[in-house]
Amino acid sequence: MIAAVLHGPEDLRIEDVPEPEGEVLVAVEAATTCGTDVKMWRHGHPVLDSYPCRFGHETAGTRLDTGERVLVSDSVPCGECDPCLASRPQICRSPTWVLGGFAERIAAPVKALHRIPADLPAAAAAVAEPLAAAIHAVSRGSGATDVGVLGGGPMGLMLTALLAGEGRTVTVADLHPERRAQTERFGGCPAHALGAHDLVFEAVGRPETWRAAIQATKPGGTVVLVGGCPGGTSVSLPATPIHYDELDLRGTFHHSPEEIDRALGLLAGGAFDYRSLLSEAISLHDLPAALSSPSGGPARKWLVDPTR
Ligand SMILES: [Zn+2]
Numbered sequence: 396m397i398a399a400v401l402h403g404p405e406d407l408r409i410e411d412v413p414e415p416e417g418e419v420l421v422a423v424e425a426a427t428t429c430g431t432d433v434k435m436w437r438h439g440h441p442v443l444d445s446y447p448c449r450f451g452h453e454t455a456g457t458r459l460d461t462g463e464r465v466l467v468s469d470s471v472p473c474g475e476c477d478p479c480l481a482s483r484p485q486i487c488r489s490p491t492w493v494l495g496g497f498a499e500r501i502a503a504p505v506k507a508l509h510r511i512p513a514d515l516p517a518a519a520a521a522v523a524e525p526l527a528a529a530i531h532a533v534s535r536g537s538g539a540t541d542v543g544v545l546g547g548g549p550m551g552l553m554l555t556a557l558l559a560g561e562g563r564t565v566t567v568a569d570l571h572p573e574r575r576a577q578t579e580r581f582g583g584c585p586a587h588a589l590g591a592h593d594l595v596f597e598a599v600g601r602p603e604t605w606r607a608a609i610q611a612t613k614p615g616g617t618v619v620l621v622g623g624c625p626g627g628t629s630v631s632l633p634a635t636p637i638h639y640d641e642l643d644l645r646g647t648f649h650h651s652p653e654e655i656d657r658a659l660g661l662l663a664g665g666a667f668d669y670r671s672l673l674s675e676a677i678s679l680h681d682l683p684a685a686l687s688s689p690s691g692g693p694a695r696k697w698l699v700d701p702t703r
C-alpha cells in the first residue's frame with residue numbers, strides 16, 4: 396500500500412510499504428493536517444518513532460473487518476496511571492499513540508476507534524480530533540463571558556466557534572487580514588490585537604504570544620495556554636500581573652476519549668462549519684508540497700484523501 400513516510404527533517408516520501416500490523420485495519424478516507432504535522436515534518440516530534448516513520452493523527456475511514464465507519468483516535472490512555480485514575484486521561488503518562496493516517500490503511504487498537512454518526516462525512520469526522528482538543532481547552536477556562544482568543548488559525552477558530560456557541564463575546568486577534576475575515580463566520584469579532592479580557596486563550600504557541608496573552612488578561616482573569624511552544628523552550632513571563640493581579644495560568648493538552656465523542660456529536664449536529672477550515676481534497680502525493688507551503692493566508696487544514 397501507499398503511505399507517507401518521514402525519513403528525516405523535511406524529508407517526506409510517498410512510498411509503497413508493507414501493510415501495517417495491529418488489532419484492526421482501517422481504510423483511510425480522510426486525514427487532515429494541523430500545525431503539529433508541520434512541526435513533525437520539519438523537526439520530528441517526541442511521539443514519533445525513529446526515522447523512517449509514519450505520521451498523520453486526524454484520521455477517519457472504514458474498518459476492514461466490520462465495515463463500520465470510524466474516527467481513529469491518535470491515542471489510547473493506559474487507564475492505570477495517576478492522571479488516568481484521576482479522570483485526566485489527556486495527560487496519561489503512558490498512552491499508546493496511534494499515528495500513520497497519511498496512508499491508504501492504518502492499524503489501530505479497538506479502543507482508539509470511535510463510531511462516526513450516520514451521514515457525517517469522513518472529512519468532518521477527521522476534524523473531530525482537533526475539535527476535541529478545543530473542547531478540552533474550553534473546559535480548562537473559566538465561565539467568563541468576555542473572551543479573547545489570540546491567534547486565528549484553525550485552533551483559534553474552533554475555540555471561537557465553541558465559545559460563541561455558548562453565547563460568549565469572543566474577540567479574535569490575528570495579524571493576517573484573511574484570518575480576521577474568517578473570524579466572523581465562526582462568531583468572533585476580529586481585531587489586530589487583544590484589549591483586556593476576563594478570559595484569554597493563546598492559540599499560537601510562541602513565547603511572545605504567551606506573554607501577550609497574559610498582558611491582555613484583566614486582573615483576576617484566566618489565561619489558557621493552548622498553543623504549545625517547541626519542546627525544551629523556556630519562556631520568561633511578566634511577573635507583575637501574574638502575582639499582583641492574581642492571574643490563573645492554565646495549560647491545556649490533548650483531549651479525552653469522551654471529548655472526541657462530543658466533538659463527533661457537535662459535527663453531526665451541524666453546529667460547526669468544518670468545511671471552511673478544509674482545503675479541497677488532495678492526494679497523498681500532494682502532501683509533501685502542501686506541508687511545505689507557507690502558512691500565511693486563510694486558516695486552513697489540508698484534507699488528504701488517500702483513495703485519490
Ligand atoms: Zn492535529
Ligand SMILES: [Zn+2]
Nearest residue numbers: 473476479487
Ligand atoms: Zn494513563
